[in-house]
Amino acid sequence: MIHKATFAAGCFWGVEAAFGRIRGVRSTTVGYSSGHTKNPTYEEVCTNTTGHAESVLVEYDSSIVSYEQLLEVFWNIHDPTTKDRQGPDLGSQYRSAIFYHSAAQRDAAIASRDRLQSSGELGRKQIATEILPATEFFPAEEYHQKYYQKHGLVGCRVR
DSSP: OEEEEEEEESSHHHHHHHHHTSTTEEEEEEEEESOSSSSOOHHHHTTTOSOOEEEEEEEEETTTSOHHHHHHHHHHSSOTTSTTEETTEESGGGOEEEEESSHHHHHHHHHHHHHHHHHSTTTTOOOOOEEEEOOOOEEOOGGGTTHHHHHTOOOOOOO
């Protein structure tokens, strides 16, 4: 069965590349989530005034990959302890967030966050990741889609 998941973990190019490599992920789309501006442009989102986060909408086959496995990828591709920042990218559009599409996803996201926080892996740092209901997702401009793939780039791991 095909499901949707939406994640924000900094610049959406690297996030999309990471999820796109997962067996069972059927498609990825970069875009904007959780803001108050309808159909924002990249330039508008970069002003830090739209409320949107750079996000990736993931469509996945749950008979091949579980939501919990996607959450593991999410936690490992960025630093969830920084608020409104990933690496050199600064601003609320780069915040860490999980946008859940169901109560089961919400519960799984909270449980995975709590496991990571209590694991000691992060030391004394507190997780800053937001866990919010998915709202309307606005796809980014075409030149952002599959950016790393189009340009022969590979992502980096922040954490």
